[in-house]
Amino acid sequence: MKADILSIGTELIMGELVDTNAPYLAAHLPPMGIELQRITQAPDDLDSLVQALEQAFHRSDLILTTGGLGPTEDDLTREAIAQLLGETLHVDPQSLEGLKETFRRRGIPMPGGNVKQANLIPSARLIPNLLGTAPGWWVEKGGKIVIAMPGPPTELYPMWQTEVQPHLRLLAPETVILTRIVKTFGLAEATMNDMLLPLFHLPNASLGIYAQPQGIQLRIRVRAPSSDEAQKLVSPVEAEIRRLVGEYIWGADEQLLEEQIGKELREQGLTLATMESCTGGLLAHTITQVPGSSDYFRGGLVAYSNDIKIAWGVDPALIREHGAVSSQVAEDMARAARDRTGADLGIGTTGVAGPGELEGKPAGTVHIGLAYPGGILSFSRRYPQPRSLVKQRATTHALLELWRLLCRLRG
Amino acid sequence: MKADILSIGTELIMGELVDTNAPYLAAHLPPMGIELQRITQAPDDLDSLVQALEQAFHRSDLILTTGGLGPTEDDLTREAIAQLLGETLHVDPQSLEGLKETFRRRGIPMPGGNVKQANLIPSARLIPNLLGTAPGWWVEKGGKIVIAMPGPPTELYPMWQTEVQPHLRLLAPETVILTRIVKTFGLAEATMNDMLLPLFHLPNASLGIYAQPQGIQLRIRVRAPSSDEAQKLVSPVEAEIRRLVGEYIWGADEQLLEEQIGKELREQGLTLATMESCTGGLLAHTITQVPGSSDYFRGGLVAYSNDIKIAWGVDPALIREHGAVSSQVAEDMARAARDRTGADLGIGTTGVAGPGELEGKPAGTVHIGLAYPGGILSFSRRYPQPRSLVKQRATTHALLELWRLLCRLRG
Numbered sequence: 001m002k003a004d005i006l007s008i009g010t011e012l013i014m015g016e017l018v019d020t021n022a023p024y025l026a027a028h029l030p031p032m033g034i035e036l037q038r039i040t041q042a043p044d045d046l047d048s049l050v051q052a053l054e055q056a057f058h059r060s061d062l063i064l065t066t067g068g069l070g071p072t073e074d075d076l077t078r079e080a081i082a083q084l085l086g087e088t089l090h091v092d093p094q095s096l097e098g099l100k101e102t103f104r105r106r107g108i109p110m111p112g113g114n115v116k117q118a119n120l121i122p123s124a125r126l127i128p129n130l131l132g133t134a135p136g137w138w139v140e141k142g143g144k145i146v147i148a149m150p151g152p153p154t155e156l157y158p159m160w161q162t163e164v165q166p167h168l169r170l171l172a173p174e175t176v177i178l179t180r181i182v183k184t185f186g187l188a189e190a191t192m193n194d195m196l197l198p199l200f201h202l203p204n205a206s207l208g209i210y211a212q213p214q215g216i217q218l219r220i221r222v223r224a225p226s227s228d229e230a231q232k233l234v235s236p237v238e239a240e241i242r243r244l245v246g247e248y249i250w251g252a253d254e255q256l257l258e259e260q261i262g263k264e265l266r267e268q269g270l271t272l273a274t275m276e277s278c279t280g281g282l283l284a285h286t287i288t289q290v291p292g293s294s295d296y297f298r299g300g301l302v303a304y305s306n307d308i309k310i311a312w313g314v315d316p317a318l319i320r321e322h323g324a325v326s327s328q329v330a331e332d333m334a335r336a337a338r339d340r341t342g343a344d345l346g347i348g349t350t351g352v353a354g355p356g357e358l359e360g361k362p363a364g365t366v367h368i369g370l371a372y373p374g375g376i377l378s379f380s381r382r383y384p385q386p387r388s389l390v391k392q393r394a395t396t397h398a399l400l401e402l403w404r405l406l407c408r409l410r411g
Numbered sequence: 412m413k414a415d416i417l418s419i420g421t422e423l424i425m426g427e428l429v430d431t432n433a434p435y436l437a438a439h440l441p442p443m444g445i446e447l448q449r450i451t452q453a454p455d456d457l458d459s460l461v462q463a464l465e466q467a468f469h470r471s472d473l474i475l476t477t478g479g480l481g482p483t484e485d486d487l488t489r490e491a492i493a494q495l496l497g498e499t500l501h502v503d504p505q506s507l508e509g510l511k512e513t514f515r516r517r518g519i520p521m522p523g524g525n526v527k528q529a530n531l532i533p534s535a536r537l538i539p540n541l542l543g544t545a546p547g548w549w550v551e552k553g554g555k556i557v558i559a560m561p562g563p564p565t566e567l568y569p570m571w572q573t574e575v576q577p578h579l580r581l582l583a584p585e586t587v588i589l590t591r592i593v594k595t596f597g598l599a600e601a602t603m604n605d606m607l608l609p610l611f612h613l614p615n616a617s618l619g620i621y622a623q624p625q626g627i628q629l630r631i632r633v634r635a636p637s638s639d640e641a642q643k644l645v646s647p648v649e650a651e652i653r654r655l656v657g658e659y660i661w662g663a664d665e666q667l668l669e670e671q672i673g674k675e676l677r678e679q680g681l682t683l684a685t686m687e688s689c690t691g692g693l694l695a696h697t698i699t700q701v702p703g704s705s706d707y708f709r710g711g712l713v714a715y716s717n718d719i720k721i722a723w724g725v726d727p728a729l730i731r732e733h734g735a736v737s738s739q740v741a742e743d744m745a746r747a748a749r750d751r752t753g754a755d756l757g758i759g760t761t762g763v764a765g766p767g768e769l770e771g772k773p774a775g776t777v778h779i780g781l782a783y784p785g786g787i788l789s790f791s792r793r794y795p796q797p798r799s800l801v802k803q804r805a806t807t808h809a810l811l812e813l814w815r816l817l818c819r820l821r822g
Contacts, residue, residue: 010630011621013447014590015438020429022452027426036424038463041433041450044619052449055466071601072620073611111601131795133601152622154795179425190482190522190544200484208455209483210422211563219421274713280699281692284713288691291766291798299719302685302695302711304704308752312710341719355702384542384565387702 001171003029004056005039008049008067008077009151012041021066021156028160030177030221032169034062044068049080053146057084061144062168067151069134071113077148078119078137085141087121095126095135102133127163131155136163145171177223178230182241183255184248185215185400192216195244205237213396214257215250250403257399258286258293264406265296265345272402273343274300275312275333277324278351278366282395298341303333313339323359325350327367327378334369334376345405346371347398353387363387366394370401372409377401412582414440415467416450419460419478419488420562423452432477432567439571441588441632443580445473455479460491464557468495472555473579478562480545482524488559489530489548496552498532506537506546513544538574542566547574556582588634589641593652594666595659596626596811603627606655616648624807625668626661661814668810669697669704675817676707676756683813684754685711686723686744688735689762689777693806709752720744724751734770736761738778738789745780745787756816757782758809764798774798777805781812783820788812 005025011017022039029036037059042052049068056063068077082089096118103110117134120126127136127147132155137148147164149156184192189211196218199207208219220237224230242249251260265272274283284300287293303309306324310316313336314329322328333348347370354363363385370377379401383393416436422428433450440447448470453463460479467474479488493500507529514521528545531537538547538558543566548559558575560567595603600622607629610618619630631648635641653660662671676683685694695711698704714720717735721727724747725740733739744759758781765774774796781788790812794804 009621010619010632011628012434013437013450014441014630014632015434015436016592016628016630017621017623018429018431018434019450023423023426023429025426026424030425036454037459039424039430039452043447048448070621072604073608074619111599111605113601113604154800157797158795181427188522190524193483193524194522197484208421208485210420210428210481212422212428217422217427219425219427221421221425276692276695279696280704281687281695281697281711281713284687284692285690285696285802286692288713288715288764289799289802291764293691294715297713297715299715299723300692300711300713302692302699302708302713304699304708304710308710311752341722353699353702384569386568388700389565391696391700 001034001062002060003034003036003062003064004060005036006052006056006063006065007039007041008044008065009041010043010045010074013043021151021153024153024157025064025066025160028165030179033175033177034168035177044074044076046076046080046083049076050083053080053084057144063144063146065146065148066156069117069136069148069150071111071117071133075116078116081124081137081139081146081148082121085121085123085139087123089119089121091115091118092120092126095120099133127159129155129159131158174225175223176225176227176230177221178227178234180220180234180238181253182218182220182238182249183215183251184218184245185250186248187216187245189216192245196241199237199240202237204233207237213392215400257396257403258290261287261399261403261406262290262293262296264403264410268406268410270344271296271298272345272347273298273337273341274347275337276300276302276349277304277309277333278353279349279391279395279398280304280353282391283347283349283398286395286399298343301337301340309333312336323361325352325359325361325365325367327369327380330367330369331371331376331378332369334371338371344373345402347402349394349398351390351394353390354385355387364390366390366397368394368398368401370405372405377405412445412473413471414445414447414473414475415471416447417463417467417474417476418450418452419455419476420452421454421456421485424454432562432564435564435568436475436477436571439576441590444586444588445579446588455485455487457487457491457494460487461494464491464495468555474555474557476557476559477567480528480547480559480561482522482528482544486527489527492535492548492550492557492559493532496532496534496550498534500530500532502526502529503531503537506531510544538570540566540570542569585636586634587636587638587641588632589638589645591631591645591649592664593629593631593649593660594626594662595629595656596661597659598627598656600627603629603656607652610648610651613648615644618648624803626811668807668814669701672698672810672814672817673701673704673707675814675821679817679821681755682707682709683756683758684709684748684752685758686748687711687713687760688715688720688744689764690760690802690806690809691715691764693802694758694760694809697806697810709754712748712751714744723747734772736763736770736772736776736778738780738791741778741780742782742787742789743780745782749782755784756813758813760805760809762801762805764801765796766798775801777801777808779805779809779812781816783816788816
């Protein structure tokens with residue numbers, strides 16, 4: 001089954017909003033044997049939407065749309081699908097009653113605009129929305145399926161999970177597309193490519209390679225009539241990759257560096273603490289994205305000024321001698337993070353997030369300290385601007401070095 | 412001038428990577444009078460790319476592509492553009508020499524795959540890439556322009572800023588599209604829509620309305636021969652919006668809540684500190700995304716366990732009596748954040764990020780405390796899963812309440 005995703009909203013075309021809905025949906029399709037052809041973002045403009053729908057309708061068996069189901073004047077997804085199929089909108093009485101009931105429960109009168117959310121065409125049935133006022137549409141016509149879902153992720157995710165995915169699965173073909181992602185760091189993309197050259201033209205598996213903030217990733221992709229058979233095609237390719245570049249691999253598939261680290265900390269019975277300056281809390285935030293991280297993450301300090309660094313245990317002599325942006329202070333912050341929290345491992349980050357320079361050191365300068373029972377390490381880098389990217393890169397680098405240390409400690 | 416953006420990479424179609432390049436480029440086009448028609452993500456597949464390019468070529472005068480310029484087997488952007496235009500690739504000797512020089516400087520031999528990055532067609536000239544090995548392509552043919560840029564943002568952003576945007580500006584038409592975003596919170600989307608109904612069908616300005624994590628946003632969009640004339644069309648619409656819903660407006664255009672807060676703190680001469688549990692550092696991270704935030708952000712504590720909360724000044728009796736997930740503890744964390752850092756204002760967050768429950772309280776429960784010289788406030792909410800969204804919503808809510816407090820303190 002071939003599919004298109006259409007994300008609807010002028011805010012996407014104006015660059016005001018990053019489309020995270022399409023990747024969310026896209027990631028669910030391959031295991032169902034659904035092959036995504038294209039993702040499109042189109043503005044809240046009826047002609048544009050109809051053209052985008054027509055092209056997708058021509059290309060694919062299934063179109064998933066998000067957005068444009070709101071109650072406002074510029075929400076035109078229903079109108080566009082009606083025009084695509086040459087059908088006429090009417091207000092569905094039962095749905096209107098449901099909407100009114102929702103507002104009654106909220107204790108506020110229903111704004112007039114919401115009536116359009118009860119609109120329907122003959123080929124469509126409504127998909128309930130438990131978390132908002134915009135029901136989805138499930139449309140079947142001419143052997144094709146169009147599924148319109150709301151844009152806000154809080155409404156889209158539950159609608160997809162409980163109302164759309166289970167029904168789509170029943171229609172799914174007897175083909176499985178299996179993807180295996182192998183995550184590495186420490187090798188350049190082209191070098192990796194050269195080392196894996198023989199794997200690029202295998203008859204039953206395709207290999208992709210691309211750069212991510214957390215390192216180079218490899219994608220093995222196969223198609224087979226069943227999961228078991230797909231797995232049998234993937235395994236030898238993955239084994240060959242591990243033989244060729246195994247020492248650079250840190251994870252696979254949806255594994256995140258912070259999850260891998262959490263697993264290692266848990267297995268080794270170690271706890272962790274952070275003292276951040278230039279990363280400003282992003283390191284603690286990333287670590288605590290992992291469910292259950294409270295088991296091993298003792299706590300974090302964001303020490304954004306020298307006096308706070310000193311109040312939280314950093315040696316003032318080191319700041320005087322080397323400046324706050326120095327590998328010496330990064331190491332001492334790592335040590336202080338351990339001391340302050342009783343954690344086994346401490347990470348310190350100090351640097352110049354930018355855009356301006358600090359202590360005569362250029363924006364992007366970053367020092368990372370890593371304290372553990374056996375000693376203290378530090379790492380220094382200079383990252384390109386903007387500020388947000390410096391924070392991101394420094395955080396990833398700190399996690400990579402921590403993961404590397406944990407692997408060494410495991411022996 | 413009409414434009415299309417094409418983001419290239421199977422990782423986008425597989426949902427493994429969120430496309431942030433397209434919104435980055437999209438945001439730069441309207442001020443240059445360039446009207447974006449469509450954003451497309453297509454996989455690393457030659458037929459798909461050629462089809463996507465053909466459709467864009469048919470629709471627009473300008474095509475901006477990102478990605479697919481790497482040195483590996485599945486980097487096919489150059490091949491697809493060559494096929495689109497019916498031209499043949501050749502290795503450009505000067506460019507090859509430049510590539511070799513880059514690797515000489517790095518002190519490593521050039522991998523064989525990189526040779527393809529010196530490929531060119533007759534209609535294309537190379538765009539220098541100062542931060543990577545993939546030069547861009549500037550292609551002109553049949554009155555249309557195709558500009559191919561690399562995918563990694565660290566290479567794309569500088570290439571766009573220094574090599575592409577300045578040249579495009581020279582070609583830009585004598586039309587300016589001006590967009591004004593008005594950012595609000597506290598009103599439901601449909602209610603806002605009803606209040607602004609008369610503004611939806613103005614002859615010279617279009618109004619859009621959409622929900623964002625930081626509240627409802629309004630977009631005024633006009634087209635005029637000059638910036639001045641565009642501004643004259645926008646101003647009365649904005650004035651009318653401010654008259655109708657002014658009390659709900661917190662910012663405009665690219666302003667972020669954390670920036671607005673920073674400005675208020677600076678103007679009022681106040682400092683801020685945080686003690687986070689459920690937001691795990693995201694609040695400090697968001698505050699420190701603002702350049703110069705070190706002037707008013709004293710520091711942050713991520714107190715992820717009860718003993719650390721207590722060690723950092725939270726009253727153990729409150730935890731015993733109400734549980735760590737309680738408005739009482741949120742307030743006490745806010746107070747402790749002030750006490751520990753000497754800041755004027757303190758924010759505390761405690762809750763259940765999920766997916767599991769805690770202390771018998773369901774995932775998504777969040778309490779926010781806000782301590783200031785005149786007292787302590789708290790706010791409680793329950794957000795839907797997943798964990799990452801709970802952290803995001805709680806952070807935004809904390810910032811909104813802080814901003815609201817700062818407005819009150821300003822009087």
